[in-house]
Amino acid sequence: MPFLELDVLNNPNNAILGIDLGTTNSVAAIWQDGRPTVLRPPGQNDGRIPSVLHFPEDGGIVVGRNARALATESPESSLFSVKRLMGRGLEDVRTDLDGIPFEGSETDSGLLQLEIRGKKYSPQELSARILHHVWQVAGAALGELAPLRAVITVPAYFDDAQRQATRDAARLAGLEVARIVNEPTAASLAYGLDQKNDGTVAVYDLGGGTFDVSILSIEEGVFRVLSTSGDTHLGGDDIDQTLVELALSELAGKADEATLADPAFRQGIRLSAEKCKIELSSRPESELHVVAPEHGIAWRRTIRRAELEERIAPLIQRTLDACRRAMADAKLQPSDIDEVVLVGGSTRVPAVRSQVQEFFGREPHTALDPDEVVALGAAVQGHVLSGGTRDMLLLDVTPLSLGIETMGGAVSKVIDRNSPIPTQVTEGYTTYADNQTGIDFNIVQGERELARDCRSLGTMKLSGIPPLPAGMARVAVRFSLDADGVLNVTAKEESTGTEASIDLAPMHGLTDPEVEQMLLDSYDHAQEDFDASRLANLRIEIGTMSRAVSSHLASAIGLDRDTVLDIEEAVAAAEKSATTSDVAAVQAARDELERATLPLAAALMDSVAKRALEGKTLDQV
Amino acid sequence: MEHQHAPGEECPKCWAKVSTPLFCESCKAILPATANPSPFDALGVEPSYPIDAMALRKRLLTLSRQLHPDFHIHADTGTRALAERNTAELNAAFEILSDDFRRADWIVKSLAGPSESDERQMPSEFLAEVMEWNETVEDARDAPADSPARAELDPLATSLEEQRARVMSEISDRLVPLPEAHAPVLREVRRRLNAVRYIDRTLGEIAELRLADASSER
CATH class of the missing domain: 3.30.420.40 (ATPase, nucleotide binding domain)
Incomplete structure (x- = not known):
């Protein structure tokens, strides 16, 4: 066939x-x-x-x-x-x-x-x-x-x-x-x-x-x-962090503690640390700046490549x-x-x-x-x-061993790290008390011998075991990792053939009903969210374009007076419109601004930078 | 119990003889999963302790090319689940067969030989030896990286590797040809497998110490 x-x-x-x-x-x-x-x-x-x-x-x-x-x-x-x-x-x-x-x-x-x-x-x-x-x-x-x-x-x-x-x-x-x-x-x-x-x-x-x-x-x-x-x-974030720490320690006497602990201030330092790191990949030295006028800080420090290398070793x-x-x-x-x-x-x-x-x-x-x-x-x-x-x-393989916590807090490994996926292992368990109908397992991932040193994936409740004398139930629990490396668990009581049910509450995760609820909520607010995000993006584009106009308009050669006036008018209109919340009107003002600035973009392209700017619109200059 | 399509049996779809219960290489049908097939059956190789590692790997790659869920993503839910399940069986079987220890362990179990805990009792001379290894490892653990105590680890590791090779070859001697189910020789194999567990635990600890040393060397 x-x-x-x-x-x-x-x-x-x-x-x-x-x-x-x-x-x-x-x-x-x-x-x-x-x-x-x-x-x-x-x-x-x-x-x-x-x-x-x-x-x-x-x-x-x-x-x-x-x-x-x-x-x-x-x-x-x-x-x-x-x-x-x-x-x-x-x-x-x-x-x-x-x-x-x-x-x-x-x-x-x-x-x-x-x-x-x-x-x-x-x-x-x-x-x-x-x-x-x-x-x-x-x-x-x-x-x-x-x-x-x-x-x-x-x-x-x-x-x-x-x-x-x-x-x-x-x-x-x-x-x-x-x-x-x-x-x-x-x-x-x-x-x-x-x-x-x-x-x-x-x-x-x-x-x-x-x-x-x-x-x-x-x-x-x-x-x-x-x-x-x-x-x-x-990762790279940690490389940046070494420079952030350097800046924070040298700024210690120059700024008050509240400023140094301010996450927004730190985020600003991180951005300049990232820039400095990138420059150091192609240059022997670069400058780390921390400029925060609202805190009265303007700090600069030359960083040598060797200095960064020592910190990231x-x-x-x-x-x-x-x-x-x-x-x-x-x-x-x-x-x-x-x-x-x-x-x-x-x-x-x-x-x-x-x-x-x-x-x-x-x-x-x-x-x-x-x-x-x-x-x-x-x-x-x-x-x-x-x-x-x-x-x-x-x-592919699974990066971490999978195990269950045994009595006394040790880990009994079920699937070893670096096992090819998908994979499965079936383990047998039994009950400790007469008529016990459920078993709880703590499923962990990691290489350590004690469960508390590994990462718990959550507690799995096995229920629906038929009532039998202690030790008589034969529960076969099948642990399987799918091709995405995600765990699935199923169980069956073998002497009676009863499917036991598994309820695994994810640690730090969402349950399926939660994901569905979030999706429904997002449909309800979709238009609202969409409008708000679109408005925010339009405002950013208007801001970028008007900044470009103000820095290039004076130096652009060959623009007639009418064109310059047209551009200035469009900038003013767009900036005014950007303060309102009418998405359609803001969009129109943004489009008008783009149209008005086309001659400016063309004039700039005619100038010295022509080759470098080819194929770009003004907001990308 | 579901019907097992063991090697040599007919494919329920095209009646060709199958070489694995997971898949019919003739009509490319993924066969209904059977509970815990023998790893030898799963990979479609003759049950035997000695194994051709290269041929085994080729079998894994050939069967994966047919069974892997990546190639069945457009199939119906049932087929997709079967592809995932049978590939999991295939992978688990390969992990057992490609490892000398796990392969011997599986053979002893499948021939109704004693389990690991049935043969927990080890000869006292052996346990005395294990205690010596542990002492050497513990002394090295507490000592600085380039101390004489650390230097003791190298000869210990070499001697453990040799001992392991010797015990594994004794196991091989007892598993060729494959014994009958319940054969007394299975007990001898189990005892040796338990000894290998002790050796491997110590070798694992030495490997960890070496990784830690390499890390602090710079």
């Missing part, structure tokens, strides 16, 4: 988007014309979409580039690095919250929430905003509605709660998750497409907030992960520790590695590159853009999942 493959190749409705949901930036990509392509916002060369949220005073949420632009002037209403909060409880993220200008709290079920302008948001809802924006940008790049199915990447070292939180964020954004793929594994797909050589590859992925290392064997198109290790709390050391563990788990020596692939913006730091090179004893492969390679790999996996090819297959 012949095997009929579904003809999905020519059906664009089956296309699957690849999304790298990053701590600092997110990137969307899709398979197009035989290769993965990054979906760049129209008119942009940069495919990175800042994972930044901005909350304007009068409502709405601004996401992405506009939010990033606003964050510099108003850090007190901007939010960075939401990814660090995903699937975590309040206690886990105390230090992260020090740099976040919003109050954190926890619900009774352990769900983290941030209070922003009087409303409480879970990290899942905030990430959903980012995902929705990324989807919109993808649509703008494609010139049509982007696919609603997506492959979303997560750090390989993400635990069950963090994976579930990501899956829920996608659902809240209205996306169907075709597969959760580990970032380094996705990167290896893009690498494999590029190289087409069999061999053993180490992927070193240092992103904005997370670090992963994965060792893979590539054999005839099968990408098999041998081991993975990492740290979900180690312990961070790089932690990444190499994880590399050693991954190599040991794969039972390999650095000399067994055929290629080292660098992923993540933080691998641009020269000290990171040189130490990785020293560790593996070979020059890393740098032909791929470290910011885009994960999204490209996600698009390749999207292509595989949409039925486009059977030439490639990812066989």
Whole structure:
């Protein structure tokens, strides 16, 4: 009997988007014309979409580039690095919250929430905003509605709660998750497409907030992960933090304590620390500025590259520790590695590159853009999942051991770390008392021997066991990790064949009914939210355009008086309109301003900068 | 109990002989999952203690290319669940067969040999030896990285590796050819497997100490 493959190749409705949901930036990509392509916002060369949220005073949420632009002037209403909060409880993220200008709290079920302008948001809802924006940008790049199915990447070292939180964020954004793929594994797909050589590859992925290392064997198109290790709390943010701490310690005598502890003030320092770090990757020294006129602070300090390298040495050391563990788990020596692939913006730091090179004893492969390679790999996996090819297959592993707490608080391992997924293990349990109808399990993830040192995934209540004398019930509990690395548990009482039911309350997560309720709520407020966000974006665009006009109008050559007057009028009208809340009127004023400034943009392009400015509109100057 | 499509049986869909209860390579049908198939059956290889690691890996890759849920995402819910379930069985089977210890352990269990706890009693000379290892490891743990106590770890690790290889080869001798179910030799194998557990625990502790050393060396 012949095997009929579904003809999905020519059906664009089956296309699957690849999304790298990053701590600092997110990137969307899709398979197009035989290769993965990054979906760049129209008119942009940069495919990175800042994972930044901005909350304007009068409502709405601004996401992405506009939010990033606003964050510099108003850090007190901007939010960075939401990814660090995903699937975590309040206690886990105390230090992260020090740099976040919003109050954190926890619900009774352990769900983290941030209070922003009087409303409480879970990290899942905030990430959903980012995902929705990324989807919109993808649509703008494609010139049509982007696919609603997506492959979303997560750090390989993400635990069950963090994976579930990501899956829920996608659902809240209205996306169907075709597969959760580990970032380094996705990167290896893009690498494999590029190289087409069999061999053993180490992927070193240092992103904005997370670090992963994965060792893979590539054999005839099968990408098999041998081991993975990492740290979900180690990345570029921590490099920035070393400079923030330097600034805070040197500012200690110059500013009062309340200022130094002010999260908005700290966020401002962090932005300038990030800029300084990036400059130090291409220059031997750079300046760290902290300018806060409202606090009477204008501080500058020259930072040498060597100084930064000394401060981040312990961070790089932690990444190499994880590399050693991954190599040991794969039972390999650095000399067994055929290629080292660098992923993540933080691998641009020269000290990171040189130490990785020293560790593996070979020059890393740098032909791929470290910011885009994960999204490209996600698009390749999207292509595989949409039925486009059977030439490639990812066989991934689970990063953490899964166990249950036994009497006395020890952990009985059920699934070992680095087991290939999907996988399953069936364990037998029995009752301790006559007519006992339920058993409680604490399911944990981690490598430590005591349950309290591991991360609890929540307590599982097994009920519906038929009443039998103690020790007579034979309950077979099946623990399975699906291809996304997410745990499912089922149970059956074997002597009677009764299906026991499992109720697993997620730790720091959302239950299915909660996700559904949130989706319903968001439909109710969709128009309101949409208008508020659109208004906020229009105001930002008007602001950007009028600033550009004021800085370029005087110097523009060859504009006649009428044109200048026309521009000035349009600026005044748009700025006035921006103070109102009539979305249609503000949109019209913004469009009018754009039209009026076209001659100015053309005049600027005629000037010296012509070549550099080609293909850009005024607001991108 | 559901009917098992063991190797050599017919596919319920096309009647071809199947090589694994998970999948019919002839008509590409994913077969209804059977509870806990033998890992040898799952991968479709002859039950035997010695194993060709390369051939086993090729079987895993070949079957994964057919069964993996990534290739069945457009199928009906039932088929998708089956693909996920059977791939989980395949992966779990590969993990058992690709590891000498786990493979021997599975064989002893499947032949109704004694369990780990049935043979908990270890000879006193062996336990005395284990206590010596533990002492060496504990002394090294408390000592600074480049001390003589730490240097003791290297010869200990080498001797444990050798001992492990020797015991594993004794196990192999007893499992070739495969014994009958309930055979007394299974008890000898179980005792040796328990000894390997002790060796592996100590080797694991040494590996952890070495990782910690490498980390603090800089």
